[in-house]
Amino acid sequence: MTPLWGTPPRSGNEYWTAMDEAIGVKMNWQTQDGNTYGEKLGAVLAGSDIPDMVCVPGWELGGQIPQAISSRFADLGEYLSGDKVLDYPNLAAIPTAAWQSSVFGGALRGLPMPGAPIGGVLPYYRQDIFEENGWTPPTDPQEFIDFAKDITSPKNQVWACEDMKWSAFVIHGVLPEKPNYFAMVDGKLVNRYETDAFLEALEWTRKLYDAGVVHPDAVAVQGDSKNRFTAGQSLMFNDGDGTWHNLVAEQQAANPDFRMNAFDFFGADGDPVLWRANGSNIWTFINKSLSPDRIREALEIANFCAAPYGTIEQRMRNYGVEGTHYTVEDGVQVRTPLGEEQVAPETYVFICSPGSFVAYPDTPQMVQDLTSWQKRMLPFAQDPLFYGRQVQEPDRFANLADRFEALEDDVVRGNQSIKDMQQAVTEWRRNGGDQLRDWYQELLDSADA
Numbered sequence: 001m002t003p004l005w006g007t008p009p010r011s012g013n014e015y016w017t018a019m020d021e022a023i024g025v026k027m028n029w030q031t032q033d034g035n036t037y038g039e040k041l042g043a044v045l046a047g048s049d050i051p052d053m054v055c056v057p058g059w060e061l062g063g064q065i066p067q068a069i070s071s072r073f074a075d076l077g078e079y080l081s082g083d084k085v086l087d088y089p090n091l092a093a094i095p096t097a098a099w100q101s102s103v104f105g106g107a108l109r110g111l112p113m114p115g116a117p118i119g120g121v122l123p124y125y126r127q128d129i130f131e132e133n134g135w136t137p138p139t140d141p142q143e144f145i146d147f148a149k150d151i152t153s154p155k156n157q158v159w160a161c162e163d164m165k166w167s168a169f170v171i172h173g174v175l176p177e178k179p180n181y182f183a184m185v186d187g188k189l190v191n192r193y194e195t196d197a198f199l200e201a202l203e204w205t206r207k208l209y210d211a212g213v214v215h216p217d218a219v220a221v222q223g224d225s226k227n228r229f230t231a232g233q234s235l236m237f238n239d240g241d242g243t244w245h246n247l248v249a250e251q252q253a254a255n256p257d258f259r260m261n262a263f264d265f266f267g268a269d270g271d272p273v274l275w276r277a278n279g280s281n282i283w284t285f286i287n288k289s290l291s292p293d294r295i296r297e298a299l300e301i302a303n304f305c306a307a308p309y310g311t312i313e314q315r316m317r318n319y320g321v322e323g324t325h326y327t328v329e330d331g332v333q334v335r336t337p338l339g340e341e342q343v344a345p346e347t348y349v350f351i352c353s354p355g356s357f358v359a360y361p362d363t364p365q366m367v368q369d370l371t372s373w374q375k376r377m378l379p380f381a382q383d384p385l386f387y388g389r390q391v392q393e394p395d396r397f398a399n400l401a402d403r404f405e406a407l408e409d410d411v412v413r414g415n416q417s418i419k420d421m422q423q424a425v426t427e428w429r430r431n432g433g434d435q436l437r438d439w440y441q442e443l444l445d446s447a448d449a
Contacts, residue, residue, distance in 0.1 A: 001030040001031075001032060001041075001044065001051045001053070001054045001055065002029070002030075002031055002032070002055040002284075002347055002350040002351075003031070003032055003033070003034035003037040003055060003057065003350070004031040004032065004033070004034055004345055004346070004347065005033075005034040005035070005345075006344070006345045007341075007345060008029075008031045008345060009341065009342045009345055009347075011029075013341075013342045014320075014321065014324055014325070014338065014342060015320045015321070015325055015339075015342040015343050016029065016342070016347075018316070018320060018321045018324075019316070019317070019348060022304070022313070022316055023300070023301055023304050024300075025297060025300075025301060027301075029347055030051055031345075031347060037057070037060060038059075038060040038062070038065075041054075041056065041060055041065065042063060042064070042065060045064075045065060045068035045069075045072060046064070046068070050072055050287050050289075051287065052286065052287050052290060052294070052298060053284050053285070053286055053287070053298055053301075053351065054073070054284065054285050054287070055282065055283070055284045055285075055350040055351070056069065056110075056282070056283055056284075056285060057281065057282045058177070058278075058281035058282060058283075059177065059281075061178075062398075062399075062401075062402060063398050063399055063402060064395075064398055066104065066105075066392050066393070066398070067392075067395055067398065069104045069105065069109060069110075069285060070104055070105030070107075070109070070392065071105075072285075072287065072288060073104075073109050073285035073286060073287065073288050074109065074285075074286045074287065074288040074290065074295055075107040075108065075109060075288070076107075076108045076109060076111070076286065076295075076299070077107055077108045079292075079295060079296065079299060080108065080299070081108075088299055088300070088302070088303040089303070090303045090304070090306035090307050090308065090313075090354065091111075091299070091302060091303050091306055091352070093306070093308065093354065093355070094112060094114060094306060094352075094354065094355055095114055095279060095355045096279070097114075097278070097279025097280075097388060098112040098114035098115075098279035098280040098355070099112060099279070099280075100278075100279055100388050100389070100390075101278035101279050101280050101281070101388060101389070101390045102280060102283055102390065103390050104390055104392060105392055109283075109285055109286075110280070110283030110284070110285060110390075111283060111284045111285070111286070111299075111302045111351065111352040112279065112280030112282075112283055112352065112353070113280055113281075113282040113283065113284075113349070113350060113352065113353045114279055114280050114353055114354070114355050114356045115277055115278075115279070115280060115281055115282075115356055116241065116277070116356045116358075116374065117276045117277055117378070117381060118274045118276065118277065118374065118377055118378060118381050119241040119277075119370075119373075119374060119377075120240060120241070120277055120281065121166045121167065121170065121238050121239070121240065122238065122239065122240070122241055122243075122244065122262040122373070123164070123167045123170075123236065123237075123238050123262055123263050123265065124229070124236065124237055124238065124239065124243070124244070124260050124261070124262055125137055125235060125236045125260065125261060125262070125263050126229070126232065126235045126236075126259075126260060127259045127260055127261040128257055128258060128259040128260075129232060129235055130235075133151075135147075135151065137263030137264070138263070138266075139264075139266050140266050141171060141204055141266070141268055145204075145207055145208065145211060145213075147160070148160035148161060148208060148211065148213035148236075149211055149213055151235060152211075152212065152213045154212070157233055158232065158233060158235065159213055159214060159215040159216075159233065159234050159235070160208075160213040160214075160234075160235055160236060161208065161213060161214055161215070161234060161235065161236040161237060162214065162215055162218045162225045162228065162229070162234050162236070162237035162238070163205070163214060163218045163225075163237075163238075163409075163412070164205055164208060164214075164236070164237075164238055165201070165202070165205045165408065165409070165412055166238045167238040167265070168201040168202070168204050168205045169198075169201050170265050170272065170273075170274060171201065171204070171265060171266060171267065171268055171272065172197045172198075172200050172201040172204065172267075172268045173197050173267065173268065173272065173273035174192055174195065174197045174198050174201050175191075175192035175195065175197075175198075175275065175384065176192070176275045176277075176384060177192075178391070178393070178401075179386045179389060179390070179391030179393075179440075180275065180278075180384035180385065180386050180387065181193075182385055182386070182437070182440050183195075183384070183385055184385060189437045189440055189441055189444075191433065191436075191437065193401070193404060193424075193425050193428060193433075194425055194429075197268070199418055199421065199422070200268060202408060202411050202412055202418065202421065203418060204268075205412040206411060206412045206413075206414060208412075209412055209413055209414060210414065215228055215233060215234045218234070219413060221409075225237050225239070226239070226243065226247060229247070229260075230247060230250070230251055230254075230255070230258065236263075241370070242346075244260065244262070244366055244369075244370055245360045245363055245366055246344065247260060248260065248363045248365075248366045249335065249340075249344070249360075249362055249363055250340070250344070252362075252363070259365070261369050261373075262369070262370070262373045264373070264376055264377065265377060265380070271380055272377075272380050273380060273382055274377055274378075274380050274381045274382070275381070275382060275383075275384050276381045276382060276383050276384070276387060278387065278388060278389075278390070279388070282350065284302070284350060284351050284352060286298045286299075301351060302351055302352035303352075304317070305317055305348050305349070305351045305352045305353065306352045306353060306354050307354065308354040308355070308357075309354065309357050309359050314354070315333070317348050317349070318343070318349075319333045319335065319339065319343060320339055320342065320343040324336070324338060324339075325338055325339035325342060325343050326339050326343075331361070332361040332362055333361060333362060334362055335362070358370055358371055358374075385444075386440075386443075391440075391443065393436065393439070394439065396432065396435075397432055397435075397436050397439070400428060400431065400432045400433065400436060401428065403424065404424065404428075407420065407421060407424055408421075
């Protein structure tokens with residue numbers, strides 16, 4: 001079971017059939033809408049009919065899901081520790097940092113999808129349209145707002161941006177999600193929700209909504225922001241780094257003049273702060289009720305998927321069958337329409353992946369743009385306090401912060417106020433936030449002991 005953004009391939013399609021033959025196992029995919037994956041995931045893990053392998057993105061580690069991971073999925077340590085991992089050489093080659101963040105409940109349970117140290121969220125813009133109009137990306141918060149007002153033209157069905165809340169968090173240096181949402185300030189742990197930066201990020205985003213520069217469908221939380229971006233209705237939006245290649249590859253035939261890029265993050269008052277991401281933030285877990293032989297079979301599948309760039313397995317996983325899903329033109333793999341339909345909606349990549357790399361021979365300009373962005377931004381990366389650790393909070397704190405994301409969205413849209421958020425933070429402290437702080441302090445103390 002994996003998330004999927006886009007149209008799922010039909011069952012029994014040529015790509016899945018070829019992969020079945022390559023790995024020697026018949027896979028039964030249960031792809032779920034990535035936008036509502038958390039709801040489905042929670043229901044599945046609470047039931048008794050759990051798939052053999054289940055993908056869990058880090059942003060879905062809320063509520064009871066961490067506890068379910070510890071109780072429902074296998075400890076892979078006995079299969080991968082020491083020399084045993086040599087049976088799975090591609091898994092052995094995955095960087096240590098990715099494995100470190102794959103420990104849940106004191107045991108190695110996750111098969112990692114290693115990520116880049118920065119770039120979980122990128123602020124994209126339509127470079128082709130910017131250049132056509134002689135625009136350059138803004139370089140500070142107020143300039144962004146002023147610029148957004150200037151380029152928005154509702155009568156021409158053009159708005160400056162989509163919801164920019166996630167970029168706002170980076171611009172204002174807001175601490176990341178748990179377990180890295182505490183920082184030591186004047187000798188005391190302070191949570192992201194308690195910081196001025198958190199409120200300032202929401203207030204800045206709210207100004208964008210108030211100015212009418214956010215696309216109406218984003219205001220109403222409907223439709224697809226990517227479609228609005230490629231159609232030129234929204235000229236800036238934020239999304240994951242994987243979106244970049246997908247959109248550029250998709251648009252090469254439909255709109256050869258299309259070019260997107262990412263503008264550099266700026267700080268609210270000077271240099272930006274980009275919090276370095278853990279080595280992995282998406283994992284696939286193996287049902288612990290499976291027999292040892294069945295678990296080894298699942299690890300063989302993961303080993304195939306983790307084959308490094310340049311191998312036959314990697315090309316098969318990423319492009320499918322030559323002549324069916326892609327052709328080679330001037331040494332570059334070019335997807336056919338069937339490849340766009342069956343392979344582009346990613347599935348196998350979620351089982352496990354090799355160490356992070358940037359190699360898209362079909363979109364060389366995008367590779368240059370992305371790596372240039374990473375090179376410029378990496379000097380501003382900092383390690384959060386609990387960097388590299390996969391912390392499982394006690395059950396009593398499982399739902400403590402559940403209301404914040406919805407409240408954030410209400411605040412930026414003007415449906416709730418900053419005072420409402422401040423009140424929610426006060427309630428968070430009273431309902432367990434202060435106890436959670438003490439618990440994290442004990443973690444720090446035990447690590448220093």
